[in-house]
Amino acid sequence: MTRIGELFGRKRARVLSVYSTAGFPQLNSTIEVMKALEAGGADMIELGMPYSDPLADGPVIQASSTKALENGMTLAVLFEQLKDMRRSIHIPVLLMGYINPILQYGFERFCETARRVGVDGLILPDLPIYEYETEYGPILRKHGLDFVFLVTPETSAERIRKVDMLSTGFLYAVSSSSTTGKNKDIGEQEDYFQRLQQMKLRNPVLVGFGIRDRDSFDAACRHANGAIIGTAYIRAIDKATNVDAATREFLSGIVGVEAGAL
């Protein structure tokens, strides 16, 4: 079983996944951020691979990507940073990003390297189902990487069933049809989450986009196995002088784990 599978095997509720852009705020922040997230109570980490044209992201995450690229982040640098991560990071780690940099790196080589350093899965919002099924899915499976698809309130039931069959790990339920960082009221999406819940999907469901504090996290957790926080976390560490302290303070506001409690 994969690390992600094990996580959902023992924890079915209030799973907290946190997104952070690799190489942000400093080029060498990546491991420090991941350690702080694990120590602060995150159950899973989504590490963003910065891209020049991140279509599905809002301004805050795009700005963090731009900063990371200016800092000198590349996939080669990232894998170098991650090569010993499993000595200190024990929770599941997914890489999230866009397909183009991976195609340039070489898709198979990328999967091989990701697996070798201990990455558990991938989220690539602009990799479509057709290309996944015909070309990339088999490579991901060969290297034992989970692959997570997104669903939105506009995704038909039939299509949700389809991506549930294809996804491994969990399903990423976008909480509103919006780019990241839009503060729409999560309550408005209640019907949609209930609909997902009633479908009794094969995969656990994590709610993403729009989660920013304890209230929105609690609301998301009422109908899903947990939630993903991205933009709010990037904001929290953007100007922080001490990333570790800022991370713990941020997480304690969400899941109530005090800094240093672990």
Next chain:
Amino acid sequence: MIENRITVKSIKSPNEQGYYGKFGGAYIPEMLYPNVEELRTRYLEIMNEAAFQKEYRTLLKDYVGRPSPLYLAGRLSAKYNTSIYLKREDLNHTGAHKINNTVGQILLAQRLGKRRIIAETGAGQHGVATATVCALKGIECIVYMGEKDIARQAPNVARMKMLGAKVVPAVSGSKTLKDATNEAIRDWINNPTDTHYIIGSVVGPHPYPDMVARFQSVISEEIRAQLREKTGSELPTHVIACVGGGSNAAGTFYHFLDDASVELIAVEAAGRGVHSGKSAATTQLGKPGVLHGSRSYVMQTEDGQVVEPHSISAGLDYPGIGPLHAYLYDSGRATFLSATDDEALKAAFELTRLEGIIPALESSHALAALDQLQLNEKDTVVLCLSGRGDKDMATYMYAMEGGML
């Protein structure tokens, strides 16, 4: 890896997934899927309706002013010792070929029940063409434009505003066309039900490249008929067009794609020189990759980050090309040449002084390619004069005053 599952019936049309050979597809986040899927399943059916065709053709004739003339440029022909016909898209309403596509897409958007239109623009020609049809139909219009382009294309920004469009600056990334496109796509993600995105070129996720090519194909449809009338044959020996994203080239090539005897020549912007680091010659500098929803040639770093191109012509200043063109390049069906900023300027003045026609800087790149071809008196050359040069007067004046010409 993708090649083996593709069969191309005619080069004209992509397969059901939107692939021309290994280029195309719809690499979009799930949030865009309903919008794009609605278009994909309905665009052909709507475009083939008799009532749609009637309205589209009537507007092209009475509003745009089509057919645009096919003009035998006598003095230009004499200079190159051949017969050069200019397809006068510069004489269209709003001054370029862009309106052929926006007229088509606004009618499509109406039939899809959309109440809000968004568009991206670089030089502002597509923005003006979109704002124009929105005014015509009384539909809300938002145009995304890079902050840098807003500053350097003031007359077109004023035209869009006068037409009632809201011009929104794209302030992310390099603040030019590529970023305006990103912002327009984000707007579409955040407005999934009432909004139609009018893409201005043969780029973007399937079905855009095919849809825009079909709307622009009126150019080559007319060329064939006009050429038959003037020469007795529908087929020229050479067809020349400039390529940024490639919409005027797609329209000019379209009805000649299956006629192997017709040499198709695409001219990219070499900027200050292909290898100067300030260029937009995508086929020479790019590698296969994914940009704005389709797989094509993309100018990018080794790490797969999209790089900022350069061309004196804002309309060619784009780091990709449409997937159809990537396929034409890869298969050898079209010849890709390039012209530098200086060569384009020189060609613009040459046409102006020989024929009394001031061309757009984009079209001047196509004109500059005449110098690179071995033409003779037996050849029949058709060149798409995609737009007029009014918008480029500041650049032309600067070149004149600088003693460049």
